[in-house]
Amino acid sequence: MNVTLVSRYFNPRNGGVGTVSEATLETLKLDKNINVKTFSMNNSILSFEGDINRFHHLDYLFFSLFETPIKIRSNLYKNTDVFHALSPIEALYLNKNKTVVTVHDLMLMTMPKMIHTGIFAKSYGYYFKKTLNKAIKSKEIIAISDESAGALANHYNLNIEELHVVRDPLRKNLYTMKNKHLNTDDKFTIGTIAHLNKRKRVNLLLKAFLKADIKNSQLLIGGTGNQLDYLKKMANGDKRVKFLGFVPDEDLNSFYNSLDVFVYPSLMEGYGLPIVEAMACSVPSITLNDAYIPKDLKTRTVQASRENLSNILNEKFFDVDIKSNLEFVKEHSHETICKQLNNIYKMVLE
The missing domain is CATH 3.40.50.2000 (Glycogen Phosphorylase B;)
Structure with missing residues (x-):
């Protein structure tokens, strides 16, 4: 199965989006039956992945609105069986019949000024709403919590039973150390x-x-x-x-x-x-x-x-x-999430 993950970034330096996207990528690598590719701003002529402080809304809009529809249809991705958009904005130009979209929350619609500041807050909320209207037509929809699934179902009058709740995967190598507090001087x-x-x-x-x-x-x-x-x-x-x-x-x-x-x-x-x-x-x-x-x-x-x-x-x-x-x-292990995503991808192919 050829799967293309579509996200802004695959790098934890770019905040929560990059962290979850990278962890999802590592999760899918566990399944030898999945050939996974990525599509992100790292593919952009304006690429600056890894530098969160240089993020600019206009760069992202240029990538989303102009580069994506051209590049996502290139020969590199023509054999994709399933596209997985890791946010609704990334689903805008994807073939809905081959797409799984993950919806994290509706905050860009309900409280845009808490997410972005300045003149872009309102316009970004509007853009998110427009892309979400398209994203909910995807073959399969994932929400990351029961609350997100409920909010999405209520707002768009969707059948909540048809939504999938899949938790965000946890980053690797997080565990309880035997010698805790070694660097805190007993404070x-x-x-x-x-x-x-x-x-x-x-x-x-x-x-x-x-x-x-x-x-x-x-x-x-x-x-x-x-x-x-x-x-x-x-x-x-x-x-x-x-x-x-x-x-x-x-x-x-x-x-x-x-x-x-x-x-x-x-x-x-x-x-x-x-x-x-x-x-x-x-x-x-x-x-x-x-x-x-x-x-x-x-x-x-x-x-x-x-x-x-x-x-x-x-x-x-x-x-x-x-x-x-x-x-x-x-419940957030890579093994658990990989099995859940694999089952959802198979539903796209049915």
Whole structure:
């Protein structure tokens, strides 16, 4: 079976889209009966894969609207049996009868200003809506959570029973280390990792950490984004707050295993894979109770309000079922996801 994965990027340096796309690619490589190719902005004459800070909406629109319809029909992809668009925008010019599309969430429609800022926010939401109208006509549709499936079914009056729920695959080499906290000097270590934008609300965590003023503690903030300078200014030179920048895959396991608790204060997620990554390393997580995060994940975390987050950090008691969480992590394994995707691809060929 010849499968072409279509995504903006296949690189974790480009945020959640790149992370999930790369993990999906690695997942499909497990099946010797699948010959997988990729189509992404790495194919673009404007290619800048790996440099998230240089992302520009006009570059992506040029690639999506003008390059894609020409190149996707080239000889390189003519033998494709199944196209898998890893977001609705990527499905715009694909043959609907040969296409599987993954819908992560509807945030670009419901809250575009939380995703993109400036003059592009509204137009990007409009463009996403138009492409989603086309994407839902694909042969098979995947949602990454029950909540995303429900929202999609309700918004477009689809039969939810015909939608597939397939979780995002977890990156490899995330596990509980025997010698945890080796690089933290016995400090109580709180951490988060995210693309540092308004929706992720890392400022709420930073505010709570400074207010808690826990002895012999530190806060590790991984990631880059347009709020980095704002957060650094907010930290005001406090040496307990460490900005790690982009954390590469080879350092990710050590990062999670260095933590006593992982905090994910995001307002809204289609899924929230970093929570699962922390679970894989036996680290308890905290989310905020006003967050829109799939129930499967949120109920496995300590839920705090903005007002009591600092108190919960101070108490250092995080009532989560680590053993149960580790079992839940297995549902995101490459082997599990590969079998699910293989079955869906076969449905396209029927």
